[in-house]
Amino acid sequence: MNQFFSKIKSHKEQDLPFVLYNKPNSDAIIALLQHNNTLHKVVDYKEKGFVFASFDKKQIVLIPENESEICTSTLERKSVSLLDTGDLHIDVEAKKQFETLVASGVKAIENDEFKKVVLSRSEIVSLNDFDFIETFQNLASLYPSTFVYCFFHPEVGFWMGATPEQLLKANGNIFETTALAGTQKAASASDVIWQQKEKDEQQYVTDFIVKRLQDVASSVEVTEPYSTNAGSIWHIKTDISGALNTDSSLDEVIDLLHPTPAVCGYPKKKSRAFILENENYDRTFYTGFLGELNSSFASDSISSDLFVNLRSMQIRNAEAVLYMGCGITKESIPENEWEESVNKSMTMKRVLEKRE
Numbered sequence: 001m002n003q004f005f006s007k008i009k010s011h012k013e014q015d016l017p018f019v020l021y022n023k024p025n026s027d028a029i030i031a032l033l034q035h036n037n038t039l040h041k042v043v044d045y046k047e048k049g050f051v052f053a054s055f056d057k058k059q060i061v062l063i064p065e066n067e068s069e070i071c072t073s074t075l076e077r078k079s080v081s082l083l084d085t086g087d088l089h090i091d092v093e094a095k096k097q098f099e100t101l102v103a104s105g106v107k108a109i110e111n112d113e114f115k116k117v118v119l120s121r122s123e124i125v126s127l128n129d130f131d132f133i134e135t136f137q138n139l140a141s142l143y144p145s146t147f148v149y150c151f152f153h154p155e156v157g158f159w160m161g162a163t164p165e166q167l168l169k170a171n172g173n174i175f176e177t178t179a180l181a182g183t184q185k186a187a188s189a190s191d192v193i194w195q196q197k198e199k200d201e202q203q204y205v206t207d208f209i210v211k212r213l214q215d216v217a218s219s220v221e222v223t224e225p226y227s228t229n230a231g232s233i234w235h236i237k238t239d240i241s242g243a244l245n246t247d248s249s250l251d252e253v254i255d256l257l258h259p260t261p262a263v264c265g266y267p268k269k270k271s272r273a274f275i276l277e278n279e280n281y282d283r284t285f286y287t288g289f290l291g292e293l294n295s296s297f298a299s300d301s302i303s304s305d306l307f308v309n310l311r312s313m314q315i316r317n318a319e320a321v322l323y324m325g326c327g328i329t330k331e332s333i334p335e336n337e338w339e340e341s342v343n344k345s346m347t348m349k350r351v352l353e354k355r356e
Helices: 003-013 092-110 132-142 196-213 250-257 268-278 334-352
Strands: 018-022 028-034 049-053 060-064 068-074 116-126 147-153 157-163 166-171 174-185 217-222 226-230 233-244 289-295 303-308 312-316 319-328
Touching (some): 003 018, 003 068, 018 049, 049 147, 092 116, 092 319, 092 334, 116 196, 116 268, 116 334, 147 289, 166 250, 174 334, 196 233, 233 334, 312 334, 319 334
Antiparallel strands (some): 018 028, 028 068, 147 157, 157 312, 174 233, 217 233, 289 303
């Protein structure tokens, strides 16, 4: 193990907060090692550092730039030998519960309660000889187009993930974001044929984001939808960019965007109420957001680079809690949504259940 990773491992052994991350399509690895175990929180989004926010925004934790050692290294991508996940055990009871949940969501949509809702579940995987450094390296090697991270705070927990979705990138008044939805497992781009269900699901996300941004932006540009992949999972993606009004604050923009219909539903208020009433578990930081907040160490200008916390897991004791969700519309078929959630769980399982 090189000096960079040894330093991070030593920091973790001292039970001190840190974050380790690798941005999409980059070979740079960045770590913020907090000098003490104080729990810092974001108050007005003028703080500088790395933010880690829960789905309900009740916990918005910060690793401050000015109270951390900032370390960088270069990722050495490697070939990872992985378990064939096709024969993994299926939890019949979990399948039944999730399909019942999806059916309830479809019924609510048919009753015109909302147009879309994102429903999720969790799954516990036992860990043997877990090495977070090795897992981080494997995630970064397997999923180069995602934001790969490892976040730890003794009062918050230990989280890892490889998320394909950006919430917001802002540099001055220039911003970028994405609308990402629709899921399909495919071997190659030529296999991806989107059904109307997936197209509608993604369009809800795009329409929501564009409408919200028009309230705070002087210009908004939208690309045509296109297919993009994270590992073997394909999504429909639209890039959205533009310029914010001079009087628009980062706090205001984040509040308008989060949570998007990609992780909550549409309309937001009613779909979120359905989630809180029916999912029967606390998402905590899953489908929250994370990333650089008003960072200045990576460039000459101050910028924020935030991602939605998808394809994530919480590490606790000798187990990992995996989280996965599916966008539900009136065309959703419960069994298909279960299969989609299983495919998404493989993002983490592929590195946790690898062959030696």
